[in-house]
Amino acid sequence: MLQKMRASTGSWIAKAILGLLVLSFLGWGVSSYEGLGNSANGDTVAKVGDRDISFQEFYIAYQRFLQTQRLDSIDSDVARQLNLANNVLQNMTLRTLYEAEADRKDLTASDDMVRTEIQTRPTFQGSDGKFDRLRFETALQQNGLTEPGMVELVRHEIARSQLLGAVTAGSAAPEALVDRIYHFFGERRSAEYLTLPIASVDAPSEPDDTALQAFYDERKEDFRRPELRGMTYVLISPEAIAGTIDVSEDDIQASYEARLGELGQPEQRDISQILFNSEEDAKAASETLAAVPVEELKDKIAEMGLQLIELGQFSRQGIPNDALAEATFSLEAPGVTSAFEGAFGWSVAIVNTIQEGSEPTLDEVRDQITRDLALDRAYDEVFDYGKKLEDAFAQGMTLEEAGASIGIEAKKIDAVDAQGRGPDGTPLADLPAGLTFLQKAFADDLKAGDVGFLETTESNAMFMLRVDNITPAAIPDFPSVRDEVKAAWMKDARYQAAELRAQTLAAQLGEAGDVAMIAASNNAEVNTIENFARNGQAAGGARIPDALASELFGLDTGKAAYGVQDDAFVIARLTKITPAEAAVDGDFRKNISDALAVGMSNDLVEQLGVALQKEIETTTYPEVIDRVYR
Template sequence: MLNSLRSAAGTWVAKLLLILLVLSFAIWGISGQIAGGVGTHVVSAGDTNVSAQDYRLAYDRQILQLSQQFGTRITREQARAFGIDQQVLSQLVAGALLDEQAREMKLGLSRDRLAALTAEDPAFHGPDGRFDRNQFDFVLRQAGMRPEDYLNNREQVAVRQQIVEAVSDGLQAPDAFLRAVSLYRGEDRTVEYLTLPKTLVEPIEEPTEDVLKAYFEENKSAYAAPEYRKISYVKLEPEDIADPASISEEQAKEYYDANAERYTTAERRRIEQVVFASEDAARAALEKIRSGTNFEDIVAAEGKTMNDVLLGTFEKSRVADRAIADAAFSVAQGEVSDVVPGAFGSILLRVTEITPAVARPFGEVSQEIKDGLALDEAHRILLEVHDAYEDSRAGGETMAEAAAKQRLKVVTVEAVDRSGRDPQGTILTDLPQSNELLAEAFETETGIENPPLTIGSQGYVFYEVDGIDAARDRTFEEVRDRVETDWTAKEATTRLAAKASETEKAIRDGKPMADVAQELGLEIQTKRGLKRMADDADLGESGVAAAFGVAKDATGVVSAPNEGGQIVFKVTEVFEPVGAGAEAVPENQRNSFATGLANDLLDQLVARLQGQYPVTVNQPAIDQALSF
């Protein structure tokens, strides 16, 4: 209860920033009013009272804080579910008790000290790092607080802090406790174990009819049939109304001619380039090439390898330098270009490989174009089809009649439950907007035209419920095969668990695990360096927990994480961590433990104060405070 109170008391001044100031004020700085104050009191602790207005202020700020955490406005009903009303009440009761104790102890704060605390608050500092009255007024104005309200509540916080610090300031977790934590977390163990598979008790003999019927009666609810509904729906998306047959050959050819580049793989060239320090050097090299010198020799003379000068294989549009692109795509394969003024110097280019452009013929892409054009048209007219379908239904036509007019398909699901399974237990994966469709279909009645569901930004599902099969108990004859399967699996599990218990007892009573393993035809396995809280692949989380739940040389049984087996184990070694002690616990964790102990002390203080000062809670006043 006092966690937030103590935290606010220790950091209230540092966190006094704009709206967050109001949040801290609401939780920690709500002032109790001494008897004789004006207004209805929701809490009284001795002669200290908290008004309904103060309760509502703290309540609203708590909701604001929670809304900011969730990124959405928390409703009154959600706040009640979170217990916000009781949290605020507990905080205000604790604050009122501390105020009453401070009053009894005649604790106070001088005006000079109050001024110093206010001046120390960084929220009120100007650009020079000192207290600025204009900044003080601005911050309080943004928080909706008058200066006198701030000063009154700042004084109250400081007085409360005197009590809090007297109880918990400087408290540290004891070294003995920290060493115990270090030992607990750092310990590792060695475990020997046997994994008992189901094959030790299988095959299970075929049960009699009486046995199966008795099992069925004991577990009848597990075999009950859920409510099933017969649902018909019409899906309307662009793909559902696209009609490629309506696109003529001429339209497709016209589109092909206008967008020929879409169906053409551009020419690609493998380009090599040599960059020279000057245009004169490039021209001298070009003259040598024209006189018979190999391009490779020119490259070597520049101190480069052929890998160094390989630019790559590109389409013309992908060559970043336009001058290089124009030159490279204007020479023949194997030729060297004229000098090209590149971005980083004068360049000579050579093209060593050319992959010609390839255009897909119209006949090859004709259907693809028609499909695309039909889909574009479907997007354009989808709302018209939607409205026409709705008009037909409004005119009294059935779903089938309205769908037929728009050349839409009616799909009927004969039986489906709320989870989307058919009577055979198969999940229906092809239902459009499955979760929403099923949720809505199980909330409506038969024969009702329901509002359509939306699919993305351009799509609809029209649906109706044609029939309802109420939930019922199935007969034994309907589910006999399933009952037999379940009984056999349960019997195998029960027998294996009994076998594991028998095996564990034998080892616990002193029989060597090696002898037990030999009798069962199993192999002893060893797990070393096992750490607490680990999720071991062979033992699983529960197996690790069980191994750390017994002493050295003790035994145990746990279910195997895979394939329904049983594990019988024995803890053979326990190792304490090297250097276990208080210093082995990280500082942030030591601080966390200290905070927890301090909070416990503060909780005890408040509990004792509740016995010292009579506390009354005016629930009608709280209800009234929350009603406006």
């Protein structure tokens, strides 16, 4: 299709807006546009007007989002708590709303515009900056796209960019606003400062019980103990069931043969390629190069004036071009292939090196295969075990007896709080994974002695639990926490003494005191910081507390202030004020102007989305959305 399009023309506006405001297909991993209706099983995640967002499309987008954010291993319940799937769907819904509005406005893109957009995307360009069809086809394969589907996606993206470009055209920040922000944030200041560790201040004398009692009375809430619950539970996990499943030798052998490619390391070949304009040229070059030793091939190719394209290392299955794969993997040793006609026309390939593949023996992977087969079957049996547990309990067995009847021992927790911590505040080990277990255990309607319903965890395990006892949240009396109160009083008193010392030092510095002498008499370090910003950050990574920096930006030269950072007080005297014109380069103002313009554009686009949501009916299906976590 691309070859049939006419010579390129300029894209209309806003590749910047397209990159900034629109989710490109590679960013989210959208499936082919030919299949953007319902997924194979008919599930729909959302309806936007007369358009459906299928579960298949949504699932691919969600998985790509996890990959790009390096969240592949995130726990499903944590992902649910962070609302990740809904955030992905919200972006997809907005994109679909913009597409619908672009259609209503009859906005579209010509074949030339689509062709130019595809050929100028960096993703599809080779090292020479030109369109690389191998990269293009590889990207299509990785994202489950066809070429016509890709063309339609880009056509819709351009239409969206036309719509958004029209909405945001002319959005620029007023000069007066840019000037004020430039002078405010561009100003830099310098200071000399002392660092006074809190631990260096003399410890206060030990308090008597009267002082401790008063401290306790004032801060009782700091010593409150959370509600604790003791419980008994039966956990039906796939891992527990897997240990009871016998796997036959025939099944192990069959799985080994089916997974041999996955378990082993496939052969890898380092491949280069030369493209030719005709079959005759390709065959002539192949015959000439075939007589050249492998180690001399690159020099000979350069001597012949040919362009060698380094493709890299591939397994046979990893090469998206069948002709290239057949030619390179038919060689028994490194060398030159015969001429062949592939996706790019007539070519000759060079196999530079061959890395032999490896296949493990059955004995080497027997345990792994056995565990995997047992676990696969165990997942299917969790529900059946759960029904048996439920039935046994319904027949009058205790929870312990019901668990024993299905071969799973009940476990006990003496005391745990809603965050999974024991009475001493440390997290308990070996709690069932995920948040569901503790959420159900601390449900308001579950009283001491009650047994909850059969529940499913985020990792597809099932459990039933009984609350054995409840220790209500309470503030302990003073005698029982006297040592804890004393430690808190001592820490607070030392902090107040250090702060008082910092106030005194700041007053001395502000009165033009000698910084070196003051530091020496207080066992403090002297440092300087040049040209720090309002957040306390200076070039080279130096910084002072942001609260202290804010104070210093409100003072005249020679005045002093203090702030706390980690376990120390920092006392600083302002030594120099540098206005923005002398402190920052010319790009600083432009960056402010650009950032304000982008912010205004984003606001306009957001307002458009809000308006379209009122005009175009949008329906989401939470039960289908939630499937993505499983």
